[in-house]
Amino acid sequence: MSEIVQKVLAGDRLSLTRLLSKIEDGAPEGQQALAELFPHGGRAFLIGVTGAPGTGKSSLVNQIAYHYRHPADGGELKRVAIVAVDPSSPFSGGAVLGDRIRMNALTGDAGVFIRSMASRGSLGGLASTTAGIVQAFDAAGFEIILIETVGAGQAEVDIARLAHTTVVVEAPGLGDDVQAIKAGILEIADILVVNKADRPGIEQTERALKNMLQLAHPVRRDFTSPYLPASGEALNEALWMTPIQRTVATEGSGVLELVGLIAKHREHLSSTGDLARRERARLAAELDMLIQLGLVENWQKRLGNGQYEETLVEVVSRRISPGEAARKLIGMESK
Amino acid sequence: MNQEKIRVIVAKPGLDGHDRGAKVVARALRDAGMEVIYTGLRQTPEMIAEAALQEDVDAVGLSVLSGAHMALVPRVLELLAANGQGEVGLFLGGIIPDEDVPKLMAMGVAGVYGPGTSTIDIVQDIRNFVGQKK
Ligand SMILES: Nc1nc2c(ncn2[C@@H]2O[C@H](COP(=O)(O)OP(=O)(O)OP(=O)(O)O)[C@@H](O)[C@H]2O)c(=O)[nH]1
Ligand SMILES: [Mg+2]
Numbered sequence: 001m002s003e004i005v006q007k008v009l010a011g012d013r014l015s016l017t018r019l020l021s022k023i024e025d026g027a028p029e030g031q032q033a034l035a036e037l038f039p040h041g042g043r044a045f046l047i048g049v050t051g052a053p054g055t056g057k058s059s060l061v062n063q064i065a066y067h068y069r070h071p072a073d074g075g076e077l078k079r080v081a082i083v084a085v086d087p088s089s090p091f092s093g094g095a096v097l098g099d100r101i102r103m104n105a106l107t108g109d110a111g112v113f114i115r116s117m118a119s120r121g122s123l124g125g126l127a128s129t130t131a132g133i134v135q136a137f138d139a140a141g142f143e144i145i146l147i148e149t150v151g152a153g154q155a156e157v158d159i160a161r162l163a164h165t166t167v168v169v170e171a172p173g174l175g176d177d178v179q180a181i182k183a184g185i186l187e188i189a190d191i192l193v194v195n196k197a198d199r200p201g202i203e204q205t206e207r208a209l210k211n212m213l214q215l216a217h218p219v220r221r222d223f224t225s226p227y228l229p230a231s232g233e234a235l236n237e238a239l240w241m242t243p244i245q246r247t248v249a250t251e252g253s254g255v256l257e258l259v260g261l262i263a264k265h266r267e268h269l270s271s272t273g274d275l276a277r278r279e280r281a282r283l284a285a286e287l288d289m290l291i292q293l294g295l296v297e298n299w300q301k302r303l304g305n306g307q308y309e310e311t312l313v314e315v316v317s318r319r320i321s322p323g324e325a326a327r328k329l330i331g332m333e334s335k
Numbered sequence: 336m337n338q339e340k341i342r343v344i345v346a347k348p349g350l351d352g353h354d355r356g357a358k359v360v361a362r363a364l365r366d367a368g369m370e371v372i373y374t375g376l377r378q379t380p381e382m383i384a385e386a387a388l389q390e391d392v393d394a395v396g397l398s399v400l401s402g403a404h405m406a407l408v409p410r411v412l413e414l415l416a417a418n419g420q421g422e423v424g425l426f427l428g429g430i431i432p433d434e435d436v437p438k439l440m441a442m443g444v445a446g447v448y449g450p451g452t453s454t455i456d457i458v459q460d461i462r463n464f465v466g467q468k469k
Contacts, residue, residue: 013388013389013418014388014418014419014420017388017389017390017391018391020391021342021391025339025340027339088370089365089366091366092365092366092367092368093340093368094340094364094365094366094367094368094369094370094371095365095370095371096361096362096365096371096373097370097371097372097373098373098375100372100373100374100375100386101373101374101375104382107381107382107385108381108382108385113389114386114389115389115390116370116372116390118340118370120340
């Protein structure tokens with residue numbers, strides 16, 4: 001086992017932070033360490049927090065984490081890691097990561113580790129290495145991992161795949177209430193939060209959300225891999241009905257109830273077997289992604305000099321179709 | 336796939352004033368392709384060092400308008416070193432009397448910038464600093 005992995009497992013924060021950077025940068029040491037850490041993971045509970053910009057995701061993450069550090073309901077103390085993703089500028093590749101500003105209640109607590117990430121060109125609300133960062137925190141012994149997405153307000157399927165419980169945050173006053181709530185984002189919500197309950201318009205927003213939830217039939221979210229045969233399993237356990245919770249994240253009201261709902265959802269996942277199913281689907285998705293990346297990388301390595309350009313010229317002049325060109329280029333490597 | 340970025344914390348310690356200058360610098364660094372962790376107002380040296388550790392930054396930028404730099408800077412440097420991050424560059428902006436600058440540099444500050452400094456210079460200095468280190 002490499003020295004850095006030993007130190008991370010022993011709880012050394014400097015080694016952990018350096019390892020997170022190596023993972024984020026896609027460095028070989030990072031990949032190697034992830035492989036070594038993998039058998040030590042699988043114990044953390046992953047909570048995703050998503051929603052449109054400015055709805056209060058970071059403030060809410062601050063409150064949820066604070067609760068696990070100071071359990072007011074007699075629950076046990078848990079170590080908490082936070083991964084907060086903000087967008088990279090598509091022009092400069094730089095980013096201003098501002099989620100920590102709202103997490104001051106957590107400073108000075110050695111049981112909390114907050115890491116900001118830039119999306120680095122990834123579009124699904126997470127960075128491509130967020131899953132790796134989460135795995136490292138998991139193996140390092142953090143029992144709760146909170147993941148805040150970019151907050152594009154789109155259907156951020158990536159977070160629903162990664163997290164065990166996905167919390168979608170809405171707030172009043174985001175323009176036309178119903179318009180602001182995209183159907184796709186309701187589908188990924190295990191729990192819906194209406195934050196900024198101290199603001200006018202809260203009733204209206206909540207009513208609109210309730211109506212939309214009633215229209216949307218609860219569906220079982222089975223994220224299957226295209227490479228697996230259909231399971232054919234009879235999925236007839238109780239379906240989870242997405243609850244709505246009001247909060248004021250700046251003050252903390254509604255947070256105890258929210259944390260209660262998260263616990264209830266976790267219980268639902270384990271009692272129905274959904275937890276194992278989601279875990280399997282998540283790992284399958286990661287495997288698929290890595291297979292695709294690896295195949296492309298291999299193919300690129302074996303591609304002869306100028307072959308791609310030559311074929312592209314044929315496509316541009318409409319001598320061959322993109323489909324034929326792809327078959328030709330992929331075929332080249334096997335010769 | 337290997338994409339290393341320069342990571343910088345921009346913080347505004349102390350209880351005084353506004354963070355306009357800090358925000359301008361944060362934006363300039365972003366436009367130069369860096370990842371800037373913006374921690375906002377009223378940061379204590381302890382909070383700054385903790386964030387520097389968790390974020391694994393290459394540099395810390397402090398905006399100090401209160402005149403408390405001679406107390407703040409040694410404390411931040413001490414805490415960074417105690418965390419094993421003695422190699423992180425500390426850059427200081429704000430209202431710093433000329434006679435303090437050599438003292439600060441002797442303490443190990445990597446750069447001091449008064450009002451009206453071009454952000455281009457700050458970007459260049461941080462790049463050079465990180466480049467030499469790597
Ligand atoms: N009145 C009120 N303001 C809130 C509440 N929750 C958050 N805010 C404020 O809303 C603003 C945005 O809060 P954040 O927590 O940064 O929201 P966010 O969703 O993380 O924002 P992005 O990460 O930029 O998308 C801040 O000024 C908060 O103080 C709330 O419950 N009530
Ligand atoms: Mg945020």
